[in-house]
Amino acid sequence: EEGKTNIYVDGNLFRQCRFLMLNIPSDEVEEYYEIESIDEAVEKLGWTEEGQLVGLKSMKYEISPDTKFMAHCSNLQVWAERNYDTCLLHSNLAFPLLRKLTQVGDIKAKRVLKEEIIKRMKSQNPNVIKYLILEDYLKEFNIEEKKLLIEDSDINLLENLLQIGLDYETLIQILQKLENDTQITFRNKIKTIFEEKKYLCIEELVLSNYFAYMNEKSINFILNNQKINYFQILREILKQKPDLFNDIIDHISTLDNDEKIVNALRAKIKHSFLTKNNDAIIFILKFSLIETLYHYFEEKQVKINYYNQVSKGILDSVERELKDLSLYLPKGEARMANIGDRLYFIKNLKEDYL
Numbered sequence: 001e002e003g004k005t006n007i008y009v010d011g012n013l014f015r016q017c018r019f020l021m022l023n024i025p026s027d028e029v030e031e032y033y034e035i036e037s038i039d040e041a042v043e044k045l046g047w048t049e050e051g052q053l054v055g056l057k058s059m060k061y062e063i064s065p066d067t068k069f070m071a072h073c074s075n076l077q078v079w080a081e082r083n084y085d086t087c088l089l090h091s092n093l094a095f096p097l098l099r100k101l102t103q104v105g106d107i108k109a110k111r112v113l114k115e116e117i118i119k120r121m122k123s124q125n126p127n128v129i130k131y132l133i134l135e136d137y138l139k140e141f142n143i144e145e146k147k148l149l150i151e152d153s154d155i156n157l158l159e160n161l162l163q164i165g166l167d168y169e170t171l172i173q174i175l176q177k178l179e180n181d182t183q184i185t186f187r188n189k190i191k192t193i194f195e196e197k198k199y200l201c202i203e204e205l206v207l208s209n210y211f212a213y214m215n216e217k218s219i220n221f222i223l224n225n226q227k228i229n230y231f232q233i234l235r236e237i238l239k240q241k242p243d244l245f246n247d248i249i250d251h252i253s254t255l256d257n258d259e260k261i262v263n264a265l266r267a268k269i270k271h272s273f274l275t276k277n278n279d280a281i282i283f284i285l286k287f288s289l290i291e292t293l294y295h296y297f298e299e300k301q302v303k304i305n306y307y308n309q310v311s312k313g314i315l316d317s318v319e320r321e322l323k324d325l326s327l328y329l330p331k332g333e334a335r336m337a338n339i340g341d342r343l344y345f346i347k348n349l350k351e352d353y354l
Contacts, residue, residue, distance in 0.1 A: 003065040005072045007097070010104040014097065037087035037120075039128050084109060086116045091128045095137060114140055121155045130164040133174060147182045150189075158189040162201040168208040176213060187218040194228045203237055207247055212254040216261060223264035230268055231280040231289075238283075242328050245337050249287065256292060266293055273309055278317075281310065285318045288345060307353045315354070319346045 007014040035041050079088045084101075086094035098116065101109035117137050120128050132138070138146065150157050161174060179185055193201045205211070211219055223230060234248055255261050269289060272280035284290060294303050326339040334340075 005065075005069045007072075007076075009097070009100050014100060015093075036123065037125070037128075038090050039087075039125055042090065043127065084112050084116065086120055091120065091131050095132065095135070099137075099140075114145070117141075118149070118155070121149070121157070121160075122152075124156075124160065126160065126164040129160050130166065133161065133164070133166075134170070138178075143182055146178065147184060150178065150182060150184065150186070158186050159193065159198065159201055162193075162204040171204070171208050172210060172213060175210065185215070185218050187214070187221045190218075191222050191225060191228070194222060194230070194233060195225070197233060197236070199233075199237055199240065202233060203241070203244070206234070206237070206251045207244070209251065209254060211251065216258055219255065219261055220264050223261065223268060226271075229272070229277060229280055231272060231283040232277060235279050235283040235286075242325055243333075245325060245329065246333055249337065252287060252289070252292075262293055265289070269293065269306070273306060278314060281314055282317050282321070285310065285314070285346065285349075286321060286342065288342065291345075307349060310349065310353065312350070312354050315346055315350050319343060322346065 075089065079085065079094070082088060084094075084098050086098065088094070089097075095116070098109050098113050102113050117132060117140060120132065138149070141149065149155060157178075158175075161171060166174070175186065190205065193205070222228060238244060238248065255265060268280075269284055271277075272284060290303050290306050322339055322343050325337070326334050326343075329337065329339070
């Protein structure tokens with residue numbers, strides 16, 4: 001129609017087809033043998049709606065409307081013959097078309113829609129997973145099926161959600177909706193993420209402020225786990241990305257408003273000193289956690305006991321890291337982080353306890 005190919009479903013216009021042509025250099029063919037879907041091919045070959053990216057340029061192909069029409073017909077015919085295999089079309093066409101076919105009563109489409117969603121979730125392709133989540137394809141599943149999706153180790157739904165680049169408001173909304181729909185929490189999954197030190201996922205949990213939305217029981221479930229050295233893990237994240245200092249300050253501030261959670265953090269401090277975990281102790285001192293969590297007058301002796309256990313080497317390490325941070329962070333962020341006050345505090349500890 002007017003030189004463009006349109007798709008009709010049950011006699012009604014569904015959408016205009018976008019033409020996708022990929023050029024695979026003959027000397028690179030073997031590199032593409034492992035590609036399992038059109039989505040992967042698009043990502044690997046750098047296709048955009050303007051054409052295929054070759055270097056920094058967009059390469060366009062001049063193809064007649066009739067040739068494009070025949071190509072679309074061929075692709076859709078193969079897709080239908082292969083039981084609507086969504087790997088054979090781009091996901092932003094395959095899934096809407098499959099959903100539309102179920103709505104107009106296509107029995108085969110109804111049968112395979114959920115199977116295709118699960119298959120593509122298991123493929124671990126972040127862009128496809130992001131598309132399925134944001135376009136609300138999980139609503140195709142009932143509560144019990146959603147529970148199975150959450151627990152399926154081949155899908156790793158929580159980890160994928162944390163790593164597909166969602167904005168944090170959207171991430172929180174999706175996680176909360178899944179928890180509300182299924183009446184289960186992600187705490188076992190989060191515990192595993194911390195135990196296995198999956199730093200990218202932990203970083204997203206911290207930056208999204210997800211702990212602020214978790215109930216007290218779930219937070220304690222993680223903090224009280226002896227296999228998880230919470231402070232040491234956060235320090236490792238800071239080593240890799242020191243610009244997250246203020247974000248971790250905000251994260252900790254969400255935890256110290258509840259007595260039971262404060263007690264769990266205190267237990268972590270106690271355990272860190274008992275086990276002489278220097279990485280954790282450096283983190284504790286750098287963030288002034290002893291001062292924050294033991295702020296009542298009658299707790300003064302507890303603080304003194306901890307500070308008496310701190311060696312000069314540890315205080316020197318804290319001081320050095322804070323100075324490096326003051327040079328690394330922009331001046332505004334360094335002021336927000338109170339780096340100067342933190343350095344002054346460490347200087348006083350040296351004078352009072354060494």
